[in-house]
Every structure is written in structure tokens, then in C-alpha cells.
Amino acid sequence: MTGGGRATRTAHEALPPAMREAVDDFADHLARVRNRSAHTVRAYVADLVSLLDHGMRMGCSQPSELDLTVLRSWLAKQRTLGAARTSLARRAAAARTFSAWAHRAGVLPSDVAAPLSSPRAHRDLPTVLRADQAAALVEAAGNGVAPTRRDDPTEPTDATRDDPGDTADSRDDPVRLRDRVLLELLYGTGVRVSEACGLDVADVDHSRRVVRVLGKGGRERSVPYGVPAQRAIDDWLRSGRPAVAVPGSGDALLLGARGGRLNPTTARRIVAGYAESLGLPRVSPHGLRHSAATHLLEGGADLRAVQELLGHSSLGSTQIYTHVSVERLRAAYRQAHPRA
Known part of the structure; x- marks a missing residue:
């Protein structure tokens, strides 16, 4: 298994052989084919080990026995344990990524996580210096x-x-x-x-x-x-x-x-x-x-140009800064305008 903390490695070793092999192959796919960062691989592997451990406790002995019920049960358990919405969103994304890969690789008979929904991650406006x-x-x-x-x-x-x-x-x-x-x-x-x-x-x-x-x-x-x-x-x-x-x-x-x-x-x-x-x-x-x-952006730069500078793959990741600018404008208005 690539990366992971001690708890993840221990849980990985406790999985049945077929599940351990699926985890290792998935990690290799993320690192070599998808070219994901080591941090992303560790996070997704930890999420997958947690999911398979939960599935094993629900009676699954093979990755092919995972279904939507197991996935939803796993996310529900994470929620009861106090996982933040951002963490739940990432874990759901990890499950969907694994499911899609496993279906293509013949590990799963179907892409069971395709209809899996996840809570929309709450995005706090970032702290910005003047x-x-x-x-x-x-x-x-x-x-x-x-x-x-x-x-x-x-x-x-x-x-x-x-x-x-x-x-x-x-x-x-x-x-x-x-x-x-x-x-x-x-x-x-x-x-x-x-x-x-x-x-x-x-x-x-x-x-x-x-x-x-x-x-x-x-x-x-x-x-x-x-x-x-x-x-x-x-x-x-x-x-x-x-x-x-x-x-x-x-x-x-x-x-x-x-x-x-x-x-x-x-x-x-x-x-x-x-x-x-x-x-x-x-x-x-x-x-x-x-x-x-x-x-x-406050100086007049084009949103697409800022996206390119920051290296965002999606314009949606860059648009949060437009919200920051609006909030700063609103704060200045409330402080200075007599009719605010």
C-alpha cells in the first residue's frame, strides 16, 4: 500500500486479500495513471480502506459485493462520528472515483457509486490581507x-x-x-x-x-x-x-x-x-x-487570467475570489455609507 498512516496500514492489513489487492491497484492507478499527488493518494486510500472495512463489517468479503446501500451506510456512519461536510464530500468523491475505476477494471460488476450524492461542501470565504x-x-x-x-x-x-x-x-x-x-x-x-x-x-x-x-x-x-x-x-x-x-x-x-x-x-x-x-x-x-x-481581481484583472495564474483546472475554484471582493465592498459600504 502506498502511503497512509499507521491506523490505515493496520486496517489495510486486516482486509481480505481481494480487498487489499483492490486498494493497492487503485493507489497505483491514482499515482501512475491519474498522476495524483502523494497527498491525494494517501487521502483516497485512507477513505477506501475505511469504506472496505465498513463493508467487511456488513458482511462483504469481496470488493464486488459493495453496493449503494453499503456506501450510504458508510457515509452515514462518518456523519454520526462528526465528520465535517468537507470531509464527507471528499469521502464520497473517493468512493465515486474508486467505483468508476473498479467497474472499468472488472473489479465491480457495475459503477455502484454513480448515483451516490454527497453534501455540498461549505466554503468559507478565505482570510485576505489588505x-x-x-x-x-x-x-x-x-x-x-x-x-x-x-x-x-x-x-x-x-x-x-x-x-x-x-x-x-x-x-x-x-x-x-x-x-x-x-x-x-x-x-x-x-x-x-x-x-x-x-x-x-x-x-x-x-x-x-x-x-x-x-x-x-x-x-x-x-x-x-x-x-x-x-x-x-x-x-x-x-x-x-x-x-x-x-x-x-x-x-x-x-x-x-x-x-x-x-x-x-x-x-x-x-x-x-x-x-x-x-x-x-x-x-x-x-x-x-x-x-x-x-x-x-480588485485591480481589474480578468477572471480567466487569474485562473491561469493560480493553476485552477475549474473556473469555479477561481470565482470564490469574486465573492471575497464583493464582501469587502459590502463591508466598506456598511462602514462608510450614511444610508447603509
């Missing part, structure tokens, strides 16, 4: 702001993971130069934190000022960045990266203090640390992505 707040955060490392130390004593450490609090007072400190590039890229391009950490040096096209990003599903896109980000990248490549690079650094653009590729978890702590030092609302790299998209 433009001046985003600018202050992005410029923090270059302005000599020290990030609040955000160590997690429960998180294992290794030779490739750096300490975001391990920065010097000098603005030329390599880690501080790295932080400046990270913040500029996250807000200046709107890329996901995993995409930023996955960038290689060769992915930066200095002449055209674009970065080549490998997004979800292995989809590649080119995203422009501005002059401030270019200056930050130049300073990092000239004075920062050579100071921390080690033989094992490879081609990674962003490095940890010990020379390994920057870890997304560490990147999240860096962003949160600077935001806390500045007294800003609690924000994550994804919050900077939200802010970039909202500010683009």
Missing part, C-alpha cells in the same frame, strides 16, 4: 524584521529541515535573503507553498521574469513575477544560496539553513512568524495566495 498589510509582510525580511520563533517540539527534525527562527540580525544573512524570496514569490505569483518549495533554479526565467511551476496533476504553467521578486531572487542566488548550499542541495531554488530543499511545513512557519512579528492577522502561505488573487 494590500498594505500584504506589502508589509512581503517586505518584512528585507526591512530587517525578525520573525517570531515558531518551533514545534513535536515535529521531528532532520538534516534537511531548517529552523525559521535561526536568523541573524544582518539583512544580508542567507536565511533572511531566502525568506525574502519565499515571501515575494508566494504573494507576487500566487503559487501554492508546495509549488514554491518545488522550484528549481532552472525554473526561473530571468529574461522574461516568469517561473515555470509544476502544479496539481503534473500540470505545468508559467507565472510572471515583478521587479521586487527579481531583486530578491538575484540577491539570494548571488549571496544567499551559495552560502548554505551543500553537495546534496541539488537544483532546489529555496534551501533550508542546512542546505536541503525548503520544506513546506517550515515555509508555513516562516510566513506565520513574520506576520506575528508585524502584528498582522494570522496568515498562511495559502492566505497570501488568496490575497494575491483578490488584489488582482
